[in-house]
Amino acid sequence: MTPVTRTKRAALLATVGFLSLGLASCGDSSTEADAPSESDPVTITYTHRLPDGEGMTTVQEQVDEWNAANPGIQVEPTKFDGEAAEMSVRLETDINAGNGPCLAQMGYAEVPEAYVKGLLADVTEEAAAYEEDFSEGARGLMQVGDATVGLPQDIGPLVYYYNETEFENLGIEVPTNLDEFRAAAETAAADGKNIAAFMPDEGQYWLSAQAAAAGDTWFSTNGDAWVVNANGDGAQNVASLWQDLLDNDEVLVQQRWGDGFTQALTDGTLIGHVGAAWEAGFLLDDLDGTEAEGQWRVAQLPDYGNGVMSGPDGGSGVAVMDGCENPEAALEFLDWLNTSGDFLASQGLVPAADIEVETPEKMTRQFGGQDVMGELAVATENLNPDFPYAPGFSSLVTMSEEASNVAAGDAQVTDIFETAQTTAVATLENLGLPVSE
Amino acid sequence: MSSIVEAAEKPIRRQIKSVEDQPPRSIAPSPVSRVVTTVVLTLVTLYFLLPVIWLIVASTKSNSDLASTFGFWFADMNLGTNYESLMSWTQGLFWRWVGNSLFYSLTAGVVGTLISTMAGYAVAKFVFPGRRTMLAATMAGLLMPIALLTIPLYTVFNAVGATNTVWSIIIPSCVSPFGVFLGVVYAQTSVPDEVLEAARIDGAGEARIFFTIVLRLLTPAMVTMFLFIFVATWNNFLLPLMMISSPELKPVTLGLYGMISYFAPDKGAVMLGALLGVVPLVILFFTLQRYWRSGLTAGAVKG
Amino acid sequence: MSSATEVASEPPTRARSPEPRTRRRRNPGARTGLLFMAPFAILFIVVFVIPIVVAIRSAFFAQVPRNEGLFGGGGVVEQFVGLDNFITAASGTAFWRGMGRVVLYAGIQIPIMIGLALVLALLLDSFLVRRVGFFRLSYFLPYAIPGVIAAMMWLYLYTPSLSPFLPWLPDWVDLMTPGTILFSMANMTTWTYTGYNMLIFLAALQAIPHDLYEAARIDGASGFKIATRIKIPSVRGAALLAVLLSIIGTIQLFNEPVILETVNPWMGKDYTPMMMAYNTMTGTISPSGSGPANAISILMAIIAGVLAVVYASLQRRRD
Structure with missing residues (x-):
């Protein structure tokens, strides 16, 4: 060629x-x-x-x-x-x-x-x-x-990991929509626990995948030009969820790949996690041999306002x-x-x-006998069918930078999606590709 | 460099005056200053060694203990598991990679030290055309970030089909602009022209003068250069990351980097691998000790 | 450039000469000098000159889609863009903000590190302590720990909930905020490179002619006076080299901010000019590609060169 x-x-x-x-x-x-x-x-x-x-x-x-x-x-x-x-x-x-x-x-x-x-x-x-x-x-x-x-x-569709035993102790169910998610977070936080982590270093893929789960399409075409829509209705739903949790101090704020996340997981503070399917392979490794071994399960994401869907992380x-x-x-x-x-x-x-x-033997043990692969396959089927990437998506790492400012209280979650929008448009233009404003 | 000698001599003369009205001091340092110095140096040692000690302790821990137990004390002894994990993650090639690293670093260290010393000696003691240009170019070579030169370098090696060979590591590693500058500075101070002149009058050839006299005079400087090149080669992973694809040729730092670039690295095992990799270096350092002696007991030039 | 190299290579003269200095009576031959220079020079051309020429050339080119359409025709062509890459880098705030950070950093960290290295070298080069070998090794050891491993270590030591140090410090100490992160990086650099610079000084101290000490000793000079009056002036050449190298190294500051950025994404992928160059090359910063990346690194090289020359000529004037 x-x-x-x-x-x-x-x-x-x-x-x-x-x-x-x-x-x-x-x-x-x-x-x-x-x-x-x-x-x-x-x-x-x-x-x-x-x-x-x-x-x-x-x-x-x-x-x-x-x-x-x-x-x-x-x-x-x-x-x-x-x-x-x-x-x-x-x-x-x-x-x-x-x-x-x-x-x-x-x-x-x-x-x-x-x-x-x-x-x-x-x-x-x-x-x-x-x-x-x-x-x-x-x-x-x-x-x-x-x-x-x-x-x-x-x-890597997004799924919801949670500690079933802790959830039972707190009397909460796996949230199936965002209101339930907020309520569960509040109940857990009252007991010093968090049902999810807000992870600035994963801002790019994790948040874009949630926007996809909320039904957004970020990149589409209009004739021969790209159309970027990174802060649509879905993104607003996602933003309002995390903004509420952050404002009410009901979410763990840690870098996903920092050691603070591992610590919160092992000391039992973190009892739920919105994460990618491939995390099932190692997420719980650090709990082996502790009393939390076998307590976790995996479930579908809550309905982000556009039906039960997942997004690609x-x-x-x-x-x-x-x-x-x-x-x-x-x-x-x-x-x-x-x-x-x-x-x-x-x-x-x-x-x-x-x-x-x-399901591999290790996962069966870590997830208390659950058919993990079966559950993940459901998430795969639930993937938003219309969420293609455009060239230059890697530059949206600016989302993580902005997410870090959000974690520090210097910006709002909606700003992250604003950043995604401007970066995506600028990058396409820099690549010399047609963008329709 | 003459200005340095002048500068060194002037104060002494001044000082001779100033000490006239003081009682002569004992040459041996007082016990108080000995104790104070030892305490100070020990405190500094703590600054440098505490993180290393943390690393040693960490290499015996599992990931969850790393995140949950006190950093300076052992938790469950996980050393055996970490070692097995290290061997498994490296497909049993760990010691081979350490051997590769030793081979690359030793070769680059020896060759690099020799050619840097020769170049430094040439600049310090000979006048030849292009001398200044070469020095300026060498300085400019230091200015460009090496990380961005790795890709063009890869292209060059690719063009001659030398990627994925031991040469693709050794040749770039043994070119040390900084080594040349060290060579210049040290050759200026510790190779007296009289010695060279005398040898020439005795009829010695230039090669012989260099290999028998100059190298001996420059030994402490060369040991330093050798260590720098050795360690830089050992720790470089970007060059092998681009150049090497065969597992059999990988150096150990690249292998460890491969373990870390995965999402959930087994950190205890990685740190164990790093420490095991440092052991040859410590042995080497002690072997080279005898070439450094305190400046007061052994001048480079016998007066 | 020339003044920097001149300082490092003052014309060869006798190191110790009782008589008035004279030009060398005979030049042992340009040919010999060239022969000694040749092995390094040849390898230097292969390993540095050619790649630098390639890099400079590429800084004047950019990749553009070879065709129209959403995916640019599925291929790119290199297009000559003149100074565009340089203008893009130099007209953005990111480059200069990064440059400001590293210059500030250099101004504070280099004097501390070089000073510490010099003091340690002088103390080890005196009669004051035993077990010199142990101390020398322990100061140099940090340099021997691979950077990727040291990275993991510092993240543990700096993360508030994990650090074995932070609990002993007041609560307000947070090593990873916009106000303190430069300090945290400076600590990492100092830890890694002090021993390295100390070895440069130690080697220079060994080169001091022995009889200088004899005279001083006979006159009853103390160890302290020998250090300040003889040793420090004698290692000036090595010190200049160490500082120049540190200036260049700091302008290229990379490992430390990259490590800290993994848990502090607010720093961004362009926190230092070198990070900006590298991430431009890997396509994480737009406009991406080797052309824009090399333009940034050439700008960096020019600035580092200017700073090095300024420092070297200031030193010369002081002499």
């Missing part, structure tokens, strides 16, 4: 400019796909940043299994040890130098920007064969406009990179990998594929 010569006319046609690009790339790949044969195995390079931690089935072990069964398609995985942002810099450098990997893990929110930068291959045609393995909503996460660029791997897919010579073979492996439920679950992930996954 080297630079494609374009005519003015093609450019004009391309309100969806990627379409023509997609066609060109399809042409390329189909000729390339003829090349491999049984005697001459193709090599698929695959860069990921899965944890490969203690007690997990490592990516290498899983890939070994594939390689043994598929002599024609040999996969070489590489674990990248840095952060997601560092990995995208490395990928960009490699792909521009012509030696990028064939497959690479990528957060859903980063996909559109990587596509704009020309890092991803359009594999719409090749991916069609695997349509039925993934729900439409999940597939949409790895689509940019009409082009499919890979397959989803794990998914993280999760990632595996994209086919620009320059991959055998996208067909790559996708064949990828589909197998992303439907290997036990492997993904062992890595602490909630598979995005439409498969039944048995």
Whole structure:
């Protein structure tokens, strides 16, 4: 998929400019796909940043299994040890130098920007064969406009975690709407407990996911321009909830990834948490061996005012990179990998594929025998179907900065969504993409 | 540097006058000043070592104990579990990574010290074309943030196919502009021209003069340079993060960084890994001790 | 630039010469000097010069979508934009606010750290204490702890509910507020780099010719006087180097604010110019990409260079 010569006319046609690009790339790949044969195995390079931690089935072990069964398609995985942002810099450098990997893990929110930068291959045609393995909503996460660029791997709908025993002691039920949530927070706070944490460092994904759960769509298109709507009705509902809790001092204010959160969790102050599905894999690790072990459960989010819905908080897919010579073979492996439920679950992930996954033994123990994976799958089905990301979403980290000011009492929660709106528009303009005001 | 000598000599002359009306002091310091100094240095030691002690204690704890027990005392002894966890998270490659780090740091340290000393000596003792330009360029090299040069550097190594090799770590690590400046400053003060002249009159070649005389005179400075380059190589993770993809070639700091960049790191295990990584450095430091002696007991130049 | 390098490299003269100084009688040869310089010079060109040239070039380019449409045609092209990247960085308040912070920080932290390092080096280089090796190691040890690990450590030590120190301090002490965060960072830097600078001084002290002390001793000078009258003037070259390095390092202040920002998001991704450059490169700050990022780092380099030259020439005038 080297630079494609374009005519003015093609450019004009391309309100969806990627379409023509997609066609060109399809042409390329189909000729390339003829090349491999049984005697001459193709090599698929695959860069990921899965944890490969203690007690997990490592990516290498899983890939070994594939390689043994598929002599024609040999996969070489590489674990990248840095952060997601560092990995995208490395990928960009490699792909521009012509030696990028064939497959690479990528957060859903980063996909559109990587596509704009020309890092991803359009594999719409090749991916069609695997349509039925993934729900439409999940597939949409790895689509940019009409082009499919890979397959989803794990998914992070927001859910509600809570300590059932503590809730019973306090006489509160799992809140099903925001009024109940406020009431429960008040009851718990009277007893020195918090049923949720406000986490400034997660401001970006956590709050945008709640806005999605409240029914908002942040990025849509009007003809050939982006429309950004980050402070709509849903965002206002979310803002008013947290503003009330903050004003009444009925919420724990801690950074999610700071040690204060762990402390509140282990000392029993924090008895509920609005969090992503993938947190189920490790959230309760620190409670192992304490009396709180086995007391927690997972439930759906309360109704944020637009029916029971969830919003996407993280999760990632595996994209086919620009320059991959055998996208067909790559996708064949990828589909197998992303439907290997036990492997993904062992890595602490909630598979995005439409498969039944048995709750791992560790989760069963930590969640008192609950069918955690079943509950998380319901949240996945409840995901807001219309919440695509736009290029430049990573710059909305300004939301976290503003959320921190909110925590310090220097700003209102609504300001966070205002910031999201202005940052998103400015970033799209800086990227040179059309924005409709 | 002559001005330094002048500056050093002037006050002495002045002082000779000023001490005339005082009784001669004993050369040995008084017991009071000894005690005071020891107390002061010990307090400073506490400042530097207390966090390290905290780290040692922390490496024996589980995550929940880290968040709930007093930092300077042990909770449930979790050392064995942390060690197992460390081995498991590093796929059993931990000690191999420590070995890699040792290899990279030692090689870069030795080569880097040698070439920096040579360059520093050249600037301090020879006049050659481009000398000032080279120094200015070296200074400018310090001014650009290294983190942003890593990507272009990666591109350069990529172009010659040298990424993911030991060279991609060793070559960049052994180029130390700061080492050159140290070399210049130390060569100016501790390599007297007379010694060089005398050796030349005796008919010694320039290489021989450098390797037998200059290196000996510069030993304390070189030990310092070596330590700096060694530690900087050991602790650098951005360079290997970009350059290295094979697990077999990773240095230990990169491996630990990989453990931390995951959402819920096993912190006790990570800190244990860091401490185990510091052990070779402490041993090295003590091995190098004998090259530093107090300036009063061993002048670099025998008068 | 030139005055900074001049100070570090005053023309070679005899270190100790009883007679009036003369120019060296013969130049042992430019060729020899070049040969000694060559190994470093070649590697320096590969590791520094080429990447710097690449970085400077890229600062004049920006990525623009290669086509119209919502996703810019799914690819970008590098476009020459002249000084746009520099103008964008220099006309925004974020860059100068960050620069103000690090300059303030440099003005306070560097004198403390260098002073402490010098005092420690002098004390260790006297007859005053035994177990010099132990002290030397314990002061240097913090530098040997990998930064990513020290980061985790400081977050525990600074977080109010977890810190083993804070309970002993008055309640109003909070190390992570806009008013105190610079102090907290300064403490981290001082902890890490004091021992490093101390070693620079120790090596310089070892280079002092022995007979200078003899004369002073015979005349009955105290250890304190030897320190102030002989040793401190003699390590001036090393001190200048240490300060210059600290100035440059502080303008590039990165690790400490990045660590603290993880639990203090109010600091923002552009708290220091170096954070701004790095996060621009990784795409977290817009406009993103290597062009804008390199423009920021070149501005930083220029400012650091100017400060270094100013400091070096002030020092020279004092001499």
